[in-house]
Amino acid sequence: MNYLNETIDSLNKKLAAGELSATDLTKETIANIKQTDQKLNAWITVDEDAKPAADLDFKKSKLAGIPIGIKDNIVIDGMLTTAASHILDNFVPVYDATVIEKLKAAQAVFVGKTNMDEFAMGSSTEHSYYGATHNPWNLDKVPGGSSGGSAAAVASGQVVAALGSDTGGSIRQPAAFNGIFGIKPTFGRVSRWGLIAFGSSLDQIGVMSKRVKDSAEVLNVIAGYDERDSTVSEKAVPDYTKFLGQDVKGLRVAVPKEYMSDAVDEGVKAAVQSQIDALKAAGAIINEVSLPHTKYVVPTYYIIASSEASSNLQRFDGIRYGYRAKDAKNLLDVYLKSRSEGFGDEVKRRIMLGSFTLSAGSYDAYFRQASKVRTLICQDFDKIWEENDVVVGPTTTTTAFGIGEEISDPIKMYNNDILTISANLAGLPAASVPAGLSDGMPVGLQIMAKRFDEGNVFKVADFVERNNKFYEQKPAGMED
Structure with missing residues (x-):
């Protein structure tokens, strides 16, 4: 089973008509993953014993019997969950994340956990204990x-959809690099209960899929109130599929000049501009705007995110669960050796940065100032929403770079997120949809909207998808 030519709708119809067995679909999916993942290493855990529910109701749930990938920082009862870290390489949760509960209720099938940067700290999925x-x-x-494992799994046709998490672009940037759709909902739209925390004011679970409608179907299921997460909104969840196919005539589209600057590769700009031109031709109103504090988003984000990570990762101490150093001679040794051996270099770097910026002598100079700049970034967007419905631009400044090319330069790696971070700092819904190719590699168009206005994000993404039909393109790396 290869999903490159399938959608959730097409699979649902075949399952409902009896043309396809849910059991066979699961078995074939797992077999295909095992065969193709030798090239990709997109999975940390593949559940060879995965089975669909016995009482599947294909009319009630579009996701019934559909195999879905889950990023390895979202807990599933009884399934190894590592966050791609040595410190959790033996951790088997005893409960389900809220999004997993909702997907189970929709009778989706979990075939395993996808690879990622350790504790979601990275922009390349090279910072993984599992390679x-x-x-x-x-x-x-x-x-x-x-969320590189989830993106690669979808782009290669291993699964039709996968969950990821996005702290500063971790769904949208890999979606752009892999030529798929990926959406980070509004902060508070989807429960984070059961998501291993990185930056608690920034993290958001979202969806990745080859087709826009597939992500809408999954988000319909996982979005909504959860009493166990105090940051989740009680706002009603609309049917996101209703926004697909809508006319974009009269839609006010803002294009920040900072997002189309000389820092963006010409091939990326050309692909994005072609889709902006298509929106204009369809009757959308294109406005050039400015987000003046964009130049500060990277330092602001890395101070806030690292500070929150420093706090969140205190729990991994070698005492309660996870990896514990074997040669520790006293309690202090347990802490020091377990954390030194269990965490990778990038995680240690961010813990150290966060601990420094939260320290008594540095808090006012760094964390407090970063929080003030975050407010200014939010105000930039508030001004734009007065006269615009969405913001569009490139998702990334370049197409995918080479493995090993930036791993030794943290600053260069951090700057990969310059166009995606703002949505997390402001808590906005944002997505990346394929805009075309540049030198044979996918380019993503980023769409942002007001808080809880995922509808307009889906409307624009669906228009772009219908305009360029990028889903017909097949990844060259998977050809025999």
């Missing part, structure tokens, strides 16, 4: 990160 994931368009390129 780097490869981009299915070019196996020598990175798939982006931190």
Whole structure:
């Protein structure tokens, strides 16, 4: 089973008509993953015993019997969950994340856990204890990160959809690099209960799929209130599929000049501009705007995210669960050795940065100032929403870079997120939809909207998908 020519709708129809057995679909999916993942390393855990529910109701749930990939920082009862870290390489949760509960209720099938940057800290899925994931368009390129495993699994046709998490672009950047659709909902739209925390004011679970409608179908299921997560909104969840196919005439589209600057590769700009021109031709109103604080988003994000990570990762101490150093001679040794041996270099780097910025002598100079700049970034968007419905631009400044090309330069790696971070700092819904190719590699168009206005994001993404039909393209790296 290869999903490149399938959608959730097409599979649902075949399952409902009896043309396809859910049991066979699961078995074939797992067999295909085992065969093709030798090239990709998109999975950390493959559940060879995965089975669909016995009482599947294909009319009630579009997801019934459909295999879905889950990023390995979202807990599933009884399934190894590592966050791609040595410190959790023996951790088997005893409960389900809220999104998993909702997907189980929709009778989806979980075939395993996808690879990622350790604790979601990275932009290339090279920072994984289980090795780097490869981009299915070019196996020598990175798939982006931190949700690179989920993106590669979808782009290669291993699964029709997968969950990821997005702290500073970790769904949208790999979606762009892999030529698929990926959406980060509004902060508070989807419960984070059961998501291993990185930056608690930034993290958001989202969906990745080859087709826009497939992500809408999955988001319909996982979005909504959860009493166990105090940050989740009680706002009613609309049917996101209703926004697909809508006319974009009169839609006010803002294009920030900072997003189309000389820092963006010409091939990326050309692909994005072609879709902006198509929106204009369809009657959308295109406005050039400015987001003046864009130049500060990277330092602001890395101060806030690292500070929150420093706090969140205190729990991994070698005492309660996870990896514990075997040669520790006293309690302090347990802490020091377990964390030194269990965490990778990038995680240690961010813990150290976060601990420094939260320290008594540095808090006012760094964390407090970053929080003030975050407010200014939010205000930039508030001004734009007064006269615009969506913001569009490139998702990334370049196409996927080579494996090993940036791993030794943290600053260069961090700058990969310059166009995606703002949506997390402001809590906005944002997505990446394929805009075309540049030198044979996918380019993503990013769409942002007001908080809880995922509908307009889906409307624009669906228009772009129908305009360029990028889903007909097949990743060259998977050809025999």
